[in-house]
Amino acid sequence: MLKIHQLHKSYAIGDSSLHVLKGIDLEVESGEMVAIMGSSGSGKSTLLNIIGMLDEADSGEYILDELPIKNLTEKKAAVYRNKFLGFIFQSFNLINYKNALENVALPLYYQGMKRKERQKKALFHLEKVGLANWAEHLPKELSGGQKQRVAIARALAANPKLLLADEPTGALDTKTSYDIMNFIQSLNDEGKTILMVTHEEDIANMCKRIVRLRDGVIMEDKKVNQVRAEQYV
Amino acid sequence: MLRFLLDRDTWQEVFDSLSKNKLRSILTMVGVWWGILLLIGLLGSARGLENSFNRLFGSFATNSVFVWGQNTGKPFKGFQEGRRVVLSLTDAKKIEENVEGIEFVLPRSQQGKAVTRNFLSGRFQTAGDYPLLDELQKKKLIHGRFINQSDIDNRKKVAVISKGTYEQLFKKDEEVIDQYIEIDDINFKVVGLFENGNVNMGPSTDIHVPFTTFQQVYNRGDQIGWMMITGKPEFDIKQIEEDAKLLLKNINNIHPEDRRAFGSFNLGKEFAKMTGFLTGMQFLTWFVGIATLFAGVFAIGNILLITVKERTKEIGLRRALGATPFEIKRQIVIEAVFITLLAGLFGIITGGWILIALDHFFGQGDDAAIVNASVSIAVVFVAMVILIVLGTLIGLIPAFKATSVKPIEALREE
Ligand SMILES: Nc1ncnc2c1ncn2[C@@H]1O[C@H](COP(=O)(O)OP(=O)(O)OP(=O)(O)O)[C@@H](O)[C@H]1O
Ligand SMILES: [Mg+2]
Numbered sequence: 001m002l003k004i005h006q007l008h009k010s011y012a013i014g015d016s017s018l019h020v021l022k023g024i025d026l027e028v029e030s031g032e033m034v035a036i037m038g039s040s041g042s043g044k045s046t047l048l049n050i051i052g053m054l055d056e057a058d059s060g061e062y063i064l065d066e067l068p069i070k071n072l073t074e075k076k077a078a079v080y081r082n083k084f085l086g087f088i089f090q091s092f093n094l095i096n097y098k099n100a101l102e103n104v105a106l107p108l109y110y111q112g113m114k115r116k117e118r119q120k121k122a123l124f125h126l127e128k129v130g131l132a133n134w135a136e137h138l139p140k141e142l143s144g145g146q147k148q149r150v151a152i153a154r155a156l157a158a159n160p161k162l163l164l165a166d167e168p169t170g171a172l173d174t175k176t177s178y179d180i181m182n183f184i185q186s187l188n189d190e191g192k193t194i195l196m197v198t199h200e201e202d203i204a205n206m207c208k209r210i211v212r213l214r215d216g217v218i219m220e221d222k223k224v225n226q227v228r229a230e231q232y233v
Numbered sequence: 234m235l236r237f238l239l240d241r242d243t244w245q246e247v248f249d250s251l252s253k254n255k256l257r258s259i260l261t262m263v264g265v266w267w268g269i270l271l272l273i274g275l276l277g278s279a280r281g282l283e284n285s286f287n288r289l290f291g292s293f294a295t296n297s298v299f300v301w302g303q304n305t306g307k308p309f310k311g312f313q314e315g316r317r318v319v320l321s322l323t324d325a326k327k328i329e330e331n332v333e334g335i336e337f338v339l340p341r342s343q344q345g346k347a348v349t350r351n352f353l354s355g356r357f358q359t360a361g362d363y364p365l366l367d368e369l370q371k372k373k374l375i376h377g378r379f380i381n382q383s384d385i386d387n388r389k390k391v392a393v394i395s396k397g398t399y400e401q402l403f404k405k406d407e408e409v410i411d412q413y414i415e416i417d418d419i420n421f422k423v424v425g426l427f428e429n430g431n432v433n434m435g436p437s438t439d440i441h442v443p444f445t446t447f448q449q450v451y452n453r454g455d456q457i458g459w460m461m462i463t464g465k466p467e468f469d470i471k472q473i474e475e476d477a478k479l480l481l482k483n484i485n486n487i488h489p490e491d492r493r494a495f496g497s498f499n500l501g502k503e504f505a506k507m508t509g510f511l512t513g514m515q516f517l518t519w520f521v522g523i524a525t526l527f528a529g530v531f532a533i534g535n536i537l538l539i540t541v542k543e544r545t546k547e548i549g550l551r552r553a554l555g556a557t558p559f560e561i562k563r564q565i566v567i568e569a570v571f572i573t574l575l576a577g578l579f580g581i582i583t584g585g586w587i588l589i590a591l592d593h594f595f596g597q598g599d600d601a602a603i604v605n606a607s608v609s610i611a612v613v614f615v616a617m618v619i620l621i622v623l624g625t626l627i628g629l630i631p632a633f634k635a636t637s638v639k640p641i642e643a644l645r646e647e
Contacts, residue, residue, distance in 0.1 A: 054553060054641040074636070075557045082555020093550045093644070097253025110555040115242055158555070 001030040001162065001193050002051065007060035009046055020046050022216035023060070028195065030161075033188040033226070035204035036197045038213035044197040045166055047213070051195065052085055052164045053077045065161060082110055086155030088165035088196075092147040094139040100126060100150045101135040107158040125153040129183065145176035152183065163187065165196035169203055175233070181206045182229035202227070237563070247568050262576035265620055268529030269580025270587070272522035272616050273608050277588040279518040281596065281606030283511050288604055295504040296336075296466055297369070298474045298497055300481070301459035306493030310486050318494050321455040324481055328460070332476045334468030339365055342447055342458040343438060350402040350414045357398055357439035359416055360458075361447025369463065377410045377425030384424075384443040390450070392416070393425035393441040416440065419450050470501030526616065530623040545634060549643025558636035562629060569628030570621050577617045584608075 009021040020043040028034055036044050049055040050062065053069060062069045065084060072080070086107075087093075094103045105122035113121070126132050129149040139147055148168060155163055168184070169177035181203060188194050188208075196207065204210050205227045212220040237243055251258040302318035322340055329338040343360035366372075367379040375396065384391050392414060394402075399409055413420050421442060429437060448454065464473045478495050481487070487494045548561055588606045595603040636643075 049641045052553070054644065055639050075559065078552060078555050078557040078560075081553060087553050089644075093546075093553075095547055095550065097249060102249075106551070107554040109242060110551070110557075110560065154554070 001032070001065060002026075002028045003061070003063040004051075005061040007047075007050065007062060008058045009043070009050065009055075010058060020216055021050075021057070024216075024218060026211065026218065026221075028193065030193055031188070031191055033185070033194045033208045034196070035207035035210045036195065036213065037199070037204050037210055038219075040199075042213040043216050044213055048164055048166050048195065048197050051162075052087060053081055054087075078110075082107055082158055084161050086158065086160035086163045088148070088151055088155050088163065088168045090167040090170040092139070092144075092151045092171075094147060094150060094154075096139050099136050099138050100131060100142065100153075103139070103150055104154045104157050107154060111158060122153070122157055125157050126150070128156070129153045143176075144172050145179060148172060148176075148180055149183065152180070152187075156187070161193060163192055163194045163196075165194065167197055167199065169198065169200070177203060178229045178232040182233050185226070185229055238567075243564075243567065246564060247571055250564075250568055251572060258572060261572055261624075262579070264529035265573050265576035265624065266580040266583070268522075268526040268620065269577050269613075269616060270584045271525045273581065273584025273613065274587045275518040275522050276515075276608045276612060277584070277606040278591060278603060279511075279515050280608065281588075281591065281603030283515070284604035284606075285602055286507070286511060296468070296470045296501045297461055297463040298470055298477075298499045298501060299459055299461050300474070300477060300495055300497045303493055303496050305487055305491055307488040307491045309488035309491070312486060318485060318487065319456050320458075320460060320481070322457055323455060324484065325457065325460050327484060328462065328477050328480060331480055332462075332473060334464050334473055336463045336465045337365065339363060339369065339461040339463070340444065340457040340459075341366070341461065342444070342451075342453055342456070344451070344458075346417050346440075348398070348402065348414055348416050348440065350412070353402045355398075355401045357416075358437065359392075359440040359442060359447075360438045361444040361453075362438075362441045363444050366441070369461065372427040373429075375426045375428055377423070379425055379427075380441060380443050385445050388446045388449055389443060390419065390421045390446055391424045391443065392421040393427060394423055395439045396426065396428045398439045399426055416442070417451065464501070470499060474499055522616075526619060527623075530620065530627065545643050548632065548636065549640050549645075552636070552640040553644060561636055562632045565628050565632040566625050569625045573620050573624035574617070577620050581613055581617075 004024055004026040007021055007024040007026075008019070010017045010019045012018075024047060036047065038044050046055065050057050051064075053072070064080070067080070069080075094100075095106070098106070101119065101122050104125055105118045108118040108121060123132060123135060126135055129152055131146060131149055131153070134142060134146060134150075139150070142150065148171075152168075155165075163184075165184070169180055172180060177200075184194060184196075185206060194207075196203075198204050205224055206229050207224065208226050209221070209223050211218055300320070302320045305312065305314055305316045305318060308314045320340075325338045325340045329335055341360055341362060343358055345356050346359040348355055348357050348359070362380055363385060364379060364381050372379055372393070374393075377393070379393055380391070383389070394409075394414070402414060403409060403412070409423055409426050412423050414423060415421075462473060462477055464470045474497060478497070479489060481495060482489055482491060485494075548556075551561060552558070588608075591603055591606045596606060
């Protein structure tokens, strides 16, 4: 699914530069569910953003679905993001003046899909996250958990191969977190490949593999026995 | 591109973005609307003033100079200083033939005459005139007509009298046309009655009679009182005045440097002062209008810049979801064009109302201060284009900012 080799990334801060990723090697197979852990500032988000083509590495190799990701034009990158990747953010990032259905339909709009078809598909995904009745509601009328579910529906709308989530439960209480995790697990059960950044051990243990970062390198990479979230909901 | 413009989704996006960000949209529209309104209102009233000005003076005669003879100030070729100079028809003809840029030369003779009718009498300035005078110095006729070519050719004894003259020589409400008056013991038939306008060029005249008749019955032969020289619009009337005077001195044996021999009143020069004022005012209007437009656009710019942050994040998100930078910019451009166009149209419509109102309150009647207040379509069009371009450029600032960095930079919170 994705292959990363000797990935480096630094940020320029004034005159000096901050070496954040110092040679990451990582391979993820199709159907995996990976948690990326590490202390604050260890480069988790940086890594995820590079994988998501929202940012670019300084050096190293990154191959996504047999496609080398290097020096892409912004236009190409946009097409790949739309086709291959679904994003879930800690702060949901819904467009506040669009209702739930319109938010979910947005990636489909950029795919050039016809309006009718788009709405049908968006509604289907809203139904999947259990929010069909909330389709006409604006984000401010939804709870945090509901917002994240709308965001998940949006990430799924374009049927991406890989779901990327940066602390998807970071802004939610425990119960709602498990609820969301339960749903993400069901997506993984259906075959979606999932990569998520998290701080919380219990959330990480609901994945199938944990990758730990420290000082810009992978310190530990192990398979775990997945804890099912449904037992907590 | 056309498909994009005809697509319902495009407009849905525009509508959403504008209607859900009401404050931003309204402030933007008010800025543009106000700018256009002011521009149209100011330009329109300046034009209206100019029109009324032009109507008052008649566009024709403004490039004119009056010349009359005085006494010489220098001895020349055996002639004494202080010799009386009298202009003649020959002089007028020579000027018309020899000075460059002449439209025509209009000779006039005028004298105060004793005029009687039945038992009423008075002294009135009586002039011999050509029909052309009516064109150069528009007479407001109440009854009848002005002198015509047939009067000139046949030396008819007809007269066109002013209202003041009528009031002195006639009883109230008495018929005037075809009545006879005696001017220096010669009978003239009244063919027209005119009202003296509030603007007079040259000495005022109470009674006009045909030039040829005047010359004959009062035994003036070739001598004329003064002449009115009108230049073609593209020629400088000051130059014409100088050339004409030099020529006159030449044919009348007057020292070329003699400043006293001829008197003149250059209407063109006086008029130029006033048109200068008008031009200045128009320039000011343009300046104010454009400054307002810019102010409007910059106000919009400020508002848009305030929302850059919010906007930037949204753009980052849209890019994460697969929007290309081109799609983003296209959407923002169409949004900015649409809103400025809409506001501009409102401005044009309300500006039109203002001009209509101006016309209604100040533009009625012959003495209106503002005549036909209007702006040319081209000006409005240019203003609109400026607005749209500026509005679009400013709208593009956040778009450029948000598409020139990595999506993650745009998305990053704080
Ligand atoms: N755009 C940037 N410019 C400069 N430094 C940056 C930038 N983005 C991240 N960094 C720095 O890079 C380091 C890694 O950041 P990153 O966001 O990847 O950490 P993280 O592991 O996600 O941390 P957290 O758990 O707090 O989210 C941090 O020290 C951060 O300050
Ligand atoms: Mg992070």
